[in-house]
Amino acid sequence: MSRLVLILGDQLSDRIAALREADRESDVVMMAEVASEAEYVPHHPKKIAFVFAAMRKFAAALESAGWRVLYTKLDDPDNAGSIPGEILRRAEETGAKEVLATEPGEWRLISALEDCPLPVHMFPDDRFLCSHEEFEDWAEGRKDLRMEWFYREMRRKTGLMMEGDKPAGGKWNYDHDNRKAAPKDAEFSGPMRFTPDETVEAVLALVEDRFGVNFGTLRPFWFATDQGEARRALAHFIKTGLPGFGDYQDAMLAGEHFLAHSVLSIYLNAGLLCWEDICAAVVDAWEEGDVPINAAEGYIRQVIGWREYMRGIYFREGPDYTTRNALEHKRTRPGFYWTGETKMACLSAAITQTRDEAYAHHIQRLMVTGNFTLLTGIDPHDVHEWYLAVYADAYEWVEAPNVIGMSQYADGGIVGSKPYVSGGGYLKRMSDYCKGCAYDVGEKTGDHACPYNYLYWNFLHQHRDRFGKNPRMAQMYRTWMKMSDDKREATLASAEAFLSRLEAGEDV
Numbered sequence: 001m002s003r004l005v006l007i008l009g010d011q012l013s014d015r016i017a018a019l020r021e022a023d024r025e026s027d028v029v030m031m032a033e034v035a036s037e038a039e040y041v042p043h044h045p046k047k048i049a050f051v052f053a054a055m056r057k058f059a060a061a062l063e064s065a066g067w068r069v070l071y072t073k074l075d076d077p078d079n080a081g082s083i084p085g086e087i088l089r090r091a092e093e094t095g096a097k098e099v100l101a102t103e104p105g106e107w108r109l110i111s112a113l114e115d116c117p118l119p120v121h122m123f124p125d126d127r128f129l130c131s132h133e134e135f136e137d138w139a140e141g142r143k144d145l146r147m148e149w150f151y152r153e154m155r156r157k158t159g160l161m162m163e164g165d166k167p168a169g170g171k172w173n174y175d176h177d178n179r180k181a182a183p184k185d186a187e188f189s190g191p192m193r194f195t196p197d198e199t200v201e202a203v204l205a206l207v208e209d210r211f212g213v214n215f216g217t218l219r220p221f222w223f224a225t226d227q228g229e230a231r232r233a234l235a236h237f238i239k240t241g242l243p244g245f246g247d248y249q250d251a252m253l254a255g256e257h258f259l260a261h262s263v264l265s266i267y268l269n270a271g272l273l274c275w276e277d278i279c280a281a282v283v284d285a286w287e288e289g290d291v292p293i294n295a296a297e298g299y300i301r302q303v304i305g306w307r308e309y310m311r312g313i314y315f316r317e318g319p320d321y322t323t324r325n326a327l328e329h330k331r332t333r334p335g336f337y338w339t340g341e342t343k344m345a346c347l348s349a350a351i352t353q354t355r356d357e358a359y360a361h362h363i364q365r366l367m368v369t370g371n372f373t374l375l376t377g378i379d380p381h382d383v384h385e386w387y388l389a390v391y392a393d394a395y396e397w398v399e400a401p402n403v404i405g406m407s408q409y410a411d412g413g414i415v416g417s418k419p420y421v422s423g424g425g426y427l428k429r430m431s432d433y434c435k436g437c438a439y440d441v442g443e444k445t446g447d448h449a450c451p452y453n454y455l456y457w458n459f460l461h462q463h464r465d466r467f468g469k470n471p472r473m474a475q476m477y478r479t480w481m482k483m484s485d486d487k488r489e490a491t492l493a494s495a496e497a498f499l500s501r502l503e504a505g506e507d508v
C-alpha cells in the first residue's frame with residue numbers, strides 16, 4: 001500500500017525528513033501549488049514565482065532520482081485549492097491511506113495537517129541545528145532569553161570557529177567592528193543573477209496573469225531556483241561579499257540594494273541550501289585567510305545564532321504569537337507601504353527597493369520600515385502581514401519573531417530587552433538617505449524636521465511607564481527630562497501634528 005509523501009514549497013531539500021522516511025519503490029511524492037497558500041496574504045510576485053519555479057524543478061529532480069511524483073500546478077483544472085484538499089484528492093486517486101509530512105514552519109499549516117481526515121505522520125524538520133526540545137531545555141528556567149547565550153551554546157555544539165572550548169580569536173562576538181557606514185566610493189558586486197530558463201518563464205507567465213496586481217515587480221526575475229544555482233550564489237557571495245560583510249553589515253546606501261549582504265536567506269529558507277554548507281564555506285574562507293574574523297564570525301552568528309533562536313522563539317511561544325500587542329498599538333499601516341510614495345527618503349528607498357527586489361537587508365527592515373511603524377504605533381499584526389507578504393524569504397517561523405518580537409516589541413520583551421527605536425541621527429550616520437530628503441535631519445521640531453526625530457521622543461514619552469525604569473533606556477529618559485519644557489512641548493506637538501496627518505492619509 002503506497003503512502004503520500006507531502007513536500008511543501010519551503011521543504012525543497014533531498015534530505016527532508018518525510019523523504020528519508022519514505023520508500024522510493026512504493027510511496028508517492030505529492031507537491032501542489034495551491035491558491036490558499038499563494039493568496040492568504042498578497043505575496044510579492046517574485047516570491048510566488050520563486051517558490052513555484054523551485055518546486056517545479058525540485059519535483060523534476062526527484063523524478064530523475066526515481067521517485068513517483070504527483071505535481072499539481074496552480075492552473076490545473078482539478079486543483080483542490082488547499083493543501084488538505086490536495087491530500088484528499090491524491091489519496092483518492094492513489095488509494096493511499098496515510099501521509100508522511102515534515103513539520104511545516106507555520107502553526108496555521110500544522111493545525112491544518114492535524115485536522116486532516118487522513119492520518120498524517122509529521123516528522124520534525126531536522127534541517128535546523130536546534131530542535132524544539134533542545135531550545136525548550138535551553139530556555140527553561142531562564143529569566144530572559146538573550147540570543148547571545150544561545151549563540152554560544154550553538155558555537156560549542158557545532159565547534160564552528162572554536163579552539164577547544166574557547167572562541168577563535170578570543171572573543172565570541174566581533175559586532176563592535178561591524179557598525180561602519182559605507183564609504184561613498186565603496187563597490188559592491190551584489191548577488192549572483194540567473195537568467196530565467198523555460199521552466200521559470202512558464203511560472204513567470206502564470207504569476208503575471210494571476211498575481212500581477214500584487215505589490216511588487218516581477219521582472220527582471222533573477223533568483224536561483226535550484227540547488228545547483230543556489231550553490232553558485234553561495235560561492236559568489238563567499239568570494240565577493242563576505243570579506244566586507246562584517247564592516248558594512250549595518251550600512252545603507254541609496255541605490256545600493258544589497259551592499260555586502262549575502263541574499264541567501266531566500267534559498268536557505270526554501271531548502272535549496274542548508275546551514276551546514278553555508279557555515280562550512282564561511283569557515284573555510286576564514287581559515288584560508290580570505291576573510292577577516294569579524295566577517296566570518298558575524299556571518300555564522302546570523303545563521304546558527306539569530307536564525308535558530310528566532311525559530312526557537314516562534315515554536316516556544318505558540319500559535320497566538322502573531323496576535324501579541326504588548327504596547328497596544330492600534331493605528332492602521334499607512335497606504336504608502338504599498339507604493340513607496342512618501343517624502344521621507346529613507347522609507348521611500350526601502351519600500352521601493354522592496355517592491356523591486358522582494359528584498360531589503362536587516363537594518364532597512366529593522367531601523368527604517370520597522371522603526372517607523374513602531375514609532376507611529378501601527379498595529380503589529382498589520383505590520384506582520386506586510387512583512388510576510390513582501391519579502392521573498394518570509395515564512396512565519398522566521399518573519400514573526402523578527403517583526404512581532406525584535407522589531408515591534410509586541411511580545412513585551414521576549415526577543416529584545418528594549419525596543420529598537422531611533423531618531424533620524426542613527427539613520428543619517430548609517431546611510432546617505434538624508435541628503436536627498438524633503439525633511440531636515442538636523443531639525444528636531446516643526447514641519448521640516450525629520451519625523452523620526454520627534455516621533456522618537458514622543459514614543460518614549462507615551463511609553464514612559466513601561467520603559468522609564470529600563471536600565472538600558474535610562475540615559476535616553478534622562479536626556480528627555482533634561483530638555484526644557486518648551487522643547488518637550490514642541491516635540492510632542494510636532495509628533496501629534498504628524499500623526500494626525502498620517503491618520504488622515506495626507507502626504508507625509
Ligand SMILES: Cc1cc2nc3c(=O)[nH]c(=O)nc-3n(C[C@H](O)[C@H](O)[C@H](O)COP(=O)(O)OP(=O)(O)OC[C@H]3O[C@@H](n4cnc5c(N)ncnc54)[C@H](O)[C@@H]3O)c2cc1C
Pocket residue numbers: 260261262263264265266268269299302303306307308310360361362363365366370387388391393394395398399400402403406407
Ligand atoms: C522586521 C524584520 C523582518 C524580517 N523578516 C525576515 C524573514 O521573513 N525571513 C528571514 O529569513 N529573515 C527575516 N529577517 C531577518 C533578516 O533581516 C534577514 O534574514 C536578512 O535580511 C536576509 O538577507 P540576507 O540573506 O542578505 O542576510 P545576511 O545579512 O547576508 O545574513 C546572513 C543570514 O543570516 C540569517 N539571519 C540574519 N539575521 C537574521 C534574523 N534576525 N533572523 C533570522 N535569520 C537571520 C539569514 O538566514 C541570512 O541569510 C527580518 C528582520 C527584521 C528586522
Ligand code: SF4
Pocket residue numbers: 344345346347423424425427428433434435437438439440441450451452
Ligand atoms: S531626514 Fe529623516 S526621514 Fe529623511 S531620510 Fe533622513 S532619517 Fe529619513
